[in-house]
Amino acid sequence: MPDVASILVAAHGPVRVLTLNRPASLNSFNAEMNRRLRVALGDAAADAAVRAVVITGAGRGFCAGQDLNDPELGMVGGAPDVGGVVETLYKPLALQVRAMPVPVIAAVNGVAAGAGANFALGCDLVIAARSASFIQAFSKIGLVPDCGGTWLLPRLVGRARAIGLAMTGDKLPAEEAQRIGLIWQCVDDAALMDTALALAAKLAAMPTKALAETRAAIDEAMGLEFADALSMEARRQDRLGRAHDAQEGIAAFVEKRAPKFTDR
Ligand code: T3D
Secondary structure, X not given: OOOOOOEEEEXXXXXXXXXXXXXXXXXXXXXXXXXXXXXXXXXXXXXXXXXXXXXXXXXXXXXXXXXXXXXXXXXXXXXXXXXXHHHHHHHHHHHHXXXXXXXXXXXXXXXXXXXXXXHHHOOOEEEEEOOOEEEOHHHHHOOOOOOOHHHHXXXXXXXXXXXXXXXXXXXXXXXXXXXXXXXXXXXXXXXXXXXXHHHHHHHHOOOHHHHHHHHHHXXXXXXXXXXXXXXXXXXXXXXXXXXXXXXXXXXXXXXXXXOOXXXX
C-alpha cells in the first residue's frame, strides 16, 4: 500500500517543521520516505521565508533506521545491495542536511536507531524527549554505523564511547546522551516541541548566513591544523564582514537598537 504522506510538512512562521510519518514501523526509512524527505529539505532550502527547520517523528518513535522490510530495496533474503543503498540514499541525505542554508534541529521524540540515530546526530542541534533513546543498532545486524555515524560519533563523544556505543548497540537514554555530549539537550516529553520550536524561532531571528557558515567552519576546522583553522576563519570573516547582516549587527549594537537580519 503506498504511503499516504511519509513526510508531513508544516509552517510555524519562519520555521519549517518536517515530520517523519511512518509510525507503524517507528518511522523507519524506506526509499520513498528518504526521497520525500530530500524533496522537503530542498523545498525548505529554496524558500527564502524559511529560516530554520525542525525534524521530528510521528507516534512513539523518531526513526528506527532503515526499513528492514522495504521491498523496493530487497533487504530480506538474497544479497541486498547495502552499500548501494548507503551511497544512493543515506549519503545524499546526510550531505543535504549538512549543506542546508538554515539551522536544522532534530526534535527526537522517541527511539532513534541505526541510520535514524545518525541522521538525527547529523543535524545542527539535537533536542530529545526524556523518554527517547539512541541506538547504534548496526552491529546487531552485522553492519557498521552509517549515515555519517563513524565520522560523527568519535567527534561528538570521543573514540572510547563511539566504539562502545557502536559495538554493543546498547540503548543510550536521552539524559545520558546529553550528559556525555552526544546531543544538545534533553527535556521533559511534554516540553519537546515547544522547546524545539522556541529554539528554532530564536535561530530564525539570527543572521542565518552566519549560522550556516558557523556549521561549515566548525566542520572544516576539525580537519585542519590550528594555523590553517585561523586562516580559514579569516577567509570566512572577510566574506561575512562585507555582508548586510554583520554590518546591521554592528550598527544595531552601536545604535542600541534591535538588529534586523535579512541575509540567507
Ligand atoms: O541497506 C541498508 O540497510 C543500509 C542502511 C542501513 C542503515 C540502518 O539503519 S541499519 C539499522 C536498521 N535498524 C535496526 O536494526 C533497528 C530495528 N528495530 C529495533 O531494533 C527495534 O524496533 C527498536 C529498538 C528500534 C524499538 O524497539 P521496540 O520494542 O520499542 O519496538 P518494536 O516492537 O521492535 O517495533 C515496533 C514496530 O516497528 C514493529 O512492527 P510490528 O511488529 O508492530 O508490526 C517492528 O517490526 C517495526 N520496526 C522497528 N524497526 C524497524 C521496523 N520495521 C522495519 N524496519 C525497522 N528498522
